[in-house]
Amino acid sequence: MEATIRQAMEARQLTDLSQVIIHTDQGNVYRSYRYHQLSKVLGFIPSMSRKANCHDNAMIECFFSHLKVEFSLLFPMLSVEQLMEDLPKYATFYAKKRSQKRLGFLSPSSFLTTYFKSA
Incomplete structure (x- = not known):
């Protein structure tokens, strides 16, 4: 860890x-x-921060929800090996290319870059 x-x-x-x-x-x-x-x-x-507080978990649960829906559409799975190969590709897509309304239609990477430049 x-x-x-x-x-x-x-x-x-x-x-x-x-x-x-x-x-x-x-x-x-x-x-x-x-x-x-x-x-x-x-x-x-x-x-x-405390037991059963769903708001603490919301962002990562949102990511996993997108993963479950989008991954199979973008990367048809043929085998466990293919899944292991394609998961990092999806993570890269999500972080660098997938725009998000809550981030001002930026990708997470673009949002972080903008945030750290302004901080």
């Missing part, structure tokens, strides 16, 4: 995570002492 977060920080050239919300849908991770200590050390905000 720590390696993944540090890799994401490096890829985005982030040194300050004080405004970053990191989501885990894994209850065992979220409840772990190590996860909460890591959030304090690195300064990120854990997304699930």
Whole structure:
């Protein structure tokens, strides 16, 4: 988990995570002492603030909803191997090309670029 977060920080050239919300849908991770200590050390905000709060989960659940609907339309699955090969392609499409109304019709990557330039 720590390696993944540090890799994401490096890829985005982030040194300050004080405004970053990191989501885990894994209850065992979220409840772990190590996860909460890591959030304090690195300064990120854990997304699930309290039990059964659907608003904490909304963004990632929205992504998974899109994944379930769009993935099969964009990438016809022939096998598990094909699924494993195409999932990263969908993630790239979603992040870099798919415009979203809630982001001013920008892709998530374009929105983040604009946000960090203005911050």
